[in-house]
Amino acid sequence: MEHWADRLVKILSDKGNAVCVGLDPRWDSLPAEFRSRGKEVTLDGVAAAYEAFCMQVLELVAPLVPVIKPQIAFFEACGPEGLKTLQAVIRRARQLGLFVILDGKRNDIASTAQAYADAAFAGFQVAGRVHPVWDADAITINPYLGRDSVEPFLNSARAVGRGLFVLVRTSNPGAGQFQDLVSDGKPFFIHVAEAVSAWTREHLGNSGFGDVGAVVGATHARELALLRGTLPEALILVPGYGAQGGSAEDSAAAFRADGLGAIVNSSRGILFPYAPGDTDWRSRILAATRAMISELATNTAMKHLANSAAKRGREQSTPEQVA
Amino acid sequence: MEHWADRLVKILSDKGNAVCVGLDPRWDSLPAEFRSRGKEVTLDGVAAAYEAFCMQVLELVAPLVPVIKPQIAFFEACGPEGLKTLQAVIRRARQLGLFVILDGKRNDIASTAQAYADAAFAGFQVAGRVHPVWDADAITINPYLGRDSVEPFLNSARAVGRGLFVLVRTSNPGAGQFQDLVSDGKPFFIHVAEAVSAWTREHLGNSGFGDVGAVVGATHARELALLRGTLPEALILVPGYGAQGGSAEDSAAAFRADGLGAIVNSSRGILFPYAPGDTDWRSRILAATRAMISELATNTAMKHLANSAAKRGREQSTPEQVA
Numbered sequence: 301m302e303h304w305a306d307r308l309v310k311i312l313s314d315k316g317n318a319v320c321v322g323l324d325p326r327w328d329s330l331p332a333e334f335r336s337r338g339k340e341v342t343l344d345g346v347a348a349a350y351e352a353f354c355m356q357v358l359e360l361v362a363p364l365v366p367v368i369k370p371q372i373a374f375f376e377a378c379g380p381e382g383l384k385t386l387q388a389v390i391r392r393a394r395q396l397g398l399f400v401i402l403d404g405k406r407n408d409i410a411s412t413a414q415a416y417a418d419a420a421f422a423g424f425q426v427a428g429r430v431h432p433v434w435d436a437d438a439i440t441i442n443p444y445l446g447r448d449s450v451e452p453f454l455n456s457a458r459a460v461g462r463g464l465f466v467l468v469r470t471s472n473p474g475a476g477q478f479q480d481l482v483s484d485g486k487p488f489f490i491h492v493a494e495a496v497s498a499w500t501r502e503h504l505g506n507s508g509f510g511d512v513g514a515v516v517g518a519t520h521a522r523e524l525a526l527l528r529g530t531l532p533e534a535l536i537l538v539p540g541y542g543a544q545g546g547s548a549e550d551s552a553a554a555f556r557a558d559g560l561g562a563i564v565n566s567s568r569g570i571l572f573p574y575a576p577g578d579t580d581w582r583s584r585i586l587a588a589t590r591a592m593i594s595e596l597a598t599n600t601a602m603k604h605l606a607n608s609a610a611k612r613g614r615e616q617s618t619p620e621q622v623a
Numbered sequence: 624m625e626h627w628a629d630r631l632v633k634i635l636s637d638k639g640n641a642v643c644v645g646l647d648p649r650w651d652s653l654p655a656e657f658r659s660r661g662k663e664v665t666l667d668g669v670a671a672a673y674e675a676f677c678m679q680v681l682e683l684v685a686p687l688v689p690v691i692k693p694q695i696a697f698f699e700a701c702g703p704e705g706l707k708t709l710q711a712v713i714r715r716a717r718q719l720g721l722f723v724i725l726d727g728k729r730n731d732i733a734s735t736a737q738a739y740a741d742a743a744f745a746g747f748q749v750a751g752r753v754h755p756v757w758d759a760d761a762i763t764i765n766p767y768l769g770r771d772s773v774e775p776f777l778n779s780a781r782a783v784g785r786g787l788f789v790l791v792r793t794s795n796p797g798a799g800q801f802q803d804l805v806s807d808g809k810p811f812f813i814h815v816a817e818a819v820s821a822w823t824r825e826h827l828g829n830s831g832f833g834d835v836g837a838v839v840g841a842t843h844a845r846e847l848a849l850l851r852g853t854l855p856e857a858l859i860l861v862p863g864y865g866a867q868g869g870s871a872e873d874s875a876a877a878f879r880a881d882g883l884g885a886i887v888n889s890s891r892g893i894l895f896p897y898a899p900g901d902t903d904w905r906s907r908i909l910a911a912t913r914a915m916i917s918e919l920a921t922n923t924a925m926k927h928l929a930n931s932a933a934k935r936g937r938e939q940s941t942p943e944q945v946a
Contacts (some may be wrong), residue, residue, distance in 0.1 A: 343749075380706040426650060431666045446801055447797050449797065470768050472732040475769055478769055483804040488806070
C-alpha cells in the first residue's frame, strides 16, 4: 500500500507546483450559461449546474495543478442531489489524476467518527462487501474532541493509503478567539500542532512525511513559519490564498527548502475571477491558475519544485527528440 | 417569530420530561426484519432500511418524548440516498410534533458556514425562492474557529426561530486532551462556555433562555454542575447517557431547580436494547424509553417537570370530565 504522502509528493513533483484548486461552487457566481438553463430552478437544477460547471473546471485545471479540494458545504447546501454531484466530481477528478482533498472539517466521538471515516475512505461495509461513498485521497478534520476522535480517521486512512489534514490555525479573521488562548506559555493551536506532529510521526512515508497533515491559514504568515518548525514531518494545507488575503510571500514559510511540505489552496480566486455574464470565463480560470502557479514559483522553495519538474520534463522528452 | 427556546420549553413541559432520542442507525444493530429484505444489499438498500426503521422508532417514541437528534454521520455513511432518508425522517418527526436537533458538529470559515446554515434552517435561496434542505429546529456546531464562524449560524437561526448547540465539553474519554488545557486559570472549555453564555444572552426568549445552547457530556458530572453556573441562560444538550456511561444522577446537575435547562440524549440505549434477532424489539424500545424517563424523574428537578405536566394534564381533562 503506497503511503498517501509519497503519492501526493509524486503528483506535486510531476506538476511542478503545489497549487490546490478549491471547488466551492456558488450559484450567484456561476457563469450565466449554467444558470440560464431552467425556467423554474429547483435544488436538483442547482446540483446539475454545479456538476456541469465543476466538470469543466476539472478539465481546465487538471493539466496544470496537482490537487483539488471540494468543499462539502456547498454541495450539501443543495441536498442529496448535491451530494451525488460531489461523488461524480470526485470520481472524475481521480480519473484525471488529480489528488482529492475532501474538505468537510468533520469530527465526533469515536463510534460516530468511524461512520464519517468509512464514508470518506474505504466505504460502507455491508455483508462483507464494501461500497465506496466519497473515496477521497484525504479529508480535513476538526481536533476539538482530541485523539480518540481522530483515531478512527487515522486507522481508516492508513488502511487504504489515504491521509488527514487536522485544523490547526484557521484562515478566518476571528480564528484567534480560542486558537490563541495561551496555556503553558504556548497558544492553543501550538498544542494542537504538537499533537499532530506526534501523530504524523507514527507512520512516515519514504518522502519523510507522515499521514497526518495540518491546516494552517495563509493569512497568518508568522504562524506558518512557526508551525513549519513545529511540524517537520507534516504536510501543510494552506487555505486563505487570494480572496481571503493570503499572498505567495505569506505562503512561502509553509514550504521546506526542497519546495515540498505544503499545498496552497485558492477557491474563489480561481473559480470566479470574472463577472457571471463574462463568456470568456474559461480563459479567465486558466489565467488565474497560471498566475497563481507563477506567483508561488517566485519564492525560492517553489522555484526549486518548478525547476525539478522542468528538468524531469526535458529528460523524459529526450529519447523522443533523439528518435 | 416564536423564540426557539420558548418553543422547546413548551414541548418539554407538555411531555413532562427532557429525554432526547438519538437517531443513530447502525446496520449491524438493526432488527433482523429490516436487514433480510434484499439478497444483495446496496447502499440504497441500507438507506431504505434505515428509513423504515427510523420511521417506526418515531411512531413509538413520539407520544413519550419531546426531542429527537438524528446524527448526520450515519445517514451520510450511505451516501446521497442516506441523506434523502434523513430529510424524510426529519419531516416526519416534525409532523409528529417532535423537536429536531440535527447533530452534525459542522463549522467552517464564515462564507462556508453560511452554506451549512442555509441548509440547516431556512433553505437554499435561488432566484428569490427558498428551497428547504434539512429544516431542523436546532443543530450542533463546533466552536474551534471562533465567533465569526458561529455568526452565520446565529443569524440564520434567529431569522427563522431556530437554535444552536455549541460543543463545549464532549462525552468521549479523550475529550480532555485539548478541552482541559488551562489558560488564565480556567480550562479551555470554560473559555468556550463563557463565550456561549455571552452569545446566548444577546437574544433571550420569554423562558429566559437564549438561542445558543451548549453540548456538555453526561460523562463529566462535575463539569456539568460547573457549567450550569457558567451558562445560566443556555439550554444544555447532554449526550453520553446510557451506552457511553452517563447516569441520571450525573445528568441532574444540568437542570435548574424548575426542571428546565437541559435535554438528555440517549442513542444506542434506546434504539438497540435487544439482539438483532429479537422480534420483540418494539416493546424493548418502549421499555427503554420509559425507563430513561423514570430514571431522570427520580432527581428533584426532573420530578418537578413531570409533576407539572401531570398537573396540566389533569386540568386540561377536567372540562371533558365535567361535560
